[in-house]
Amino acid sequence: MSNQPWDLRKVLDELKEIPDQYHETDVEVDPEAELSGVFRYIGAGGTVERPTKEGPAMMFNKIKGFPGARVSIGTMASRRRVGQILHSDWKTLGRHLKEAVENPVKPVKVSKNEAPVQEVVHLATDADFDIRKLIPAPTNTPDDAGPYITMGLVLGSDPEKTMSDVTIHRMVLEDKDTIGMYIMPGGRHIGAFQKMFEAKNEPMPVTINIGLDPAIYIGATFEPPTTPLGYNELWCAGALRQEPVQTVDGVAVNEVGLARAEYVIEAEILPNTTMQEDINTNTGYAMPEFPGYNGAANPAVNVLKVKAVTHRKDRPIMQTTIGPSEEHVSMAGIPTEASILELTDKAIPGHVLNVYNPPAGGGKLMTIMQVKKFSVNDEGIQRQAAILALSAFKELKTVILVDEDVDIFDMNDVVWTLNTRFQGDQDVIVIPGMRNHPLDPSERPEYDPKSIRVRGMSSKTILDGTYPYDMKEVFKRAPFMKVEDWEKYLK
Template sequence: MAEEPWDLRRVLDEIKDDPKNYHETDVPVDPEAELSGVYRYIGAGGTVERPTKEGPAMMFNNVKGFPDTRVLIGLMASRRRVGKMFHHDYQTLGQFLNESVSNPIAPVTVKEADAPAHEVVYKATDAGFDIRKLVAAPTNTPQDAGPYITVGVVFGSNMDKSKSDVTIHRMVLEDKDKLGIYIMPGGRHIGAFAEEYEKANKPMPITINIGLDPAVTIGATFEPPTTPFGYNELGVAGAIRKQAVQLVDGLTVDEKAIARSEYTLEGYIMPNERIQEDINTHTGKAMPEFPGYDGDANPALQVIKVTAVTHRKNAIMQSVIGPSEEHVSMAGIPTEASILQLVDRAIPGKVKNVYNPPAGGGKLMTIMQIHKENEADEGIQRQAALLAFSAFKELKTVILVDEDVDIFDMNDVIWTMNTRFQADQDIMVLPGMRNHPLDPSERPQYDPKSIRFRGMSSKLVIDGTVPFDMKDQFERAQFMKVDDWEKYLK
């Protein structure tokens, strides 16, 4: 008997009976700011405005204006929950994804009859077609430019269909059949494909897939150099599940869709057409982004003309809060894998583990656990930090710690800065480098000397490792080893 295909519903079936990881509510909720406002208190975590905490994923069953749609938020807003959903130790997810990148399983195309994503179909040619009434996309705050698709996996190909890719972008619902999409300059394969179409003045067919197995969502966030141009990240999800992701032909565009997505939007990225992101609200804001601040409304987003909306029966709309713990899982774990891959090639065995904590939104900070075997390894920790910057240009801060430090406990990490660190010799500052344009400190007026253009930054290495020849002076207090300590809790 064939194994049941992986999709969002199979994942939810595995966690729905665990109140620490899943909660449903039938209390009515407004998708305009209220839904995200509620979840901020219950489980968003990350760099969201306090008070917040890490909590269960939430399914809102009674969403105002959308009687036939449920909205899920926070599915990946816990590293431990991601480990549970991947059937893997949460502490070594970076290594696990690194192995998955190296051993991808390519997606397969299934017949229309085997694609639940097309159970319900609305086409732009239908009377009354309006994506704002069909897609329960929440706004995160009252200042948002509009309702946003925050976790839509965009599937697209180059013009000759020799390369395909999936990426995640913020997309705002602007009109009845029009989305604005922010494609960050450089590094995104979909952006390169769109440039090719635009130069030819042709619309680029795409599908937007929402409500997916988190293996697809997290796998889709890998970037170069880990996944080079032409590498389709759906193969990462295939490796995680040891089962190929299923695709199906689009109904109104010449492109593939993910066959078991909850929602699919089909359409075209229009050539040489742009739209003001907040054209309907004029707030000057886009939506909250991972550093914890509102993104500025972009004056010239690329435009997607929507040709169809399809969904499963009793569909689940999935959403995330930008600066939440969920973004840390989506962006941080693949970044850890990217760093581990490059570092292990250059200095094998010297970096034991890597963690990108919520304080950096999964992108801006990494903690590296260093193994020094002999005096020849002294200094190798700083080489590792430089390799991390080259593996992921959006990284801003690297903290280096020894093997006896728990990199998942910020108390332990900061402890090293107080007991194994001297600021005059254990800090490296690298000015004038590229970083992430969503960091609001990376503006020329903040530091005119080293920031010539927005998105540049000084990068920081904090070396909290003990010099090899002084290790015996920094041994932690040794307590008695008690194997059966858990019996005292019974």
């Protein structure tokens, strides 16, 4: 393994050594819809329109209109691959991330000559400056509002520089120095900081960091209560690598960027200013989002004015993803699993063995919980676990409970338990009128006028597929002989 600090290039070098996990092509591809359209067939997975499948991470070496730049997609579009990237068992990644949050390693600042991302500098004051010609940001579909930065890690601080944070937002390139950014209401710390600047009627300096070690992206998607205001998720990424993330002072704004990124966009969020997200297309759509549908264009996204773009000199890598792909599941789902485990381990220790947020819920809307009952007195503890999960993550909509003998990563096994250890009139628990995620198209008053008063409300559902402990003899699976050396028959 290379002794250089962790970054995207080091990860890709490792993947190249693992069969079937990486593929690159020199065939020219158009970043406008074609690139994502190609990867849809090869390896997007998730809830992307069929046909799709789990496949290798891809590098497109020849991007139409962007000589010298490359585009990477799908690095995390496989849970098994994420396990390889993080050098951890893919089935226990939730616990691995939980331990990282509990043992933070804070970033370190390096000098500009130690920051590869500042090898090339473009200032907005340059006569030919145009972010649309500098950043090979793809569109996912022909209906997109424009080229989108889908894996841009936004780093910002409060006005007094006492706290900083990183989050991922959808960002569309609107013109040569303007980006429209959707900050989802509530919960995001960048949004909280931005409101502080807005109260002072001052622009908020931020950096948008693109082309990163996947450990940074996965760590960055934690949300409260696991990482409360004041906890910078870069600390989690440092713990995952046992190596601090390197930052560097910006060249044009009073904020730091990630020194080993491929691109950094330095910008300011304008106070009390919004714009129509699809102002250039008027399609009514933004881009495909994680539930599997085209997201509606927002009439009033925040406006960022770009001050500079810096990048590596040697063929910089634009990193992108497809909204409803398996990659989103990895980035959003694994930290959610860690958050649920963190809460249940404290409240009901020993009972929740493992948690999985599957692609069917985009990593956010559904969780499968493997629960152990030790005696008849534990009956009901499984439903307590489900309520804890729903309280830990407000965007969670459906919880499926299974016993310890069920493989939570095999949907056939999960659905089997809902057919043989489940009765609809006994084992469905519905909690109406709760908050959820506004990108779920069913969460609107016209769909359910009884319990949904405003967009983004939902009924939460618990499906209890665990058997009653006092009937466990009835639910023993058919026993097969244990054969330790079975693999010899495949040689």
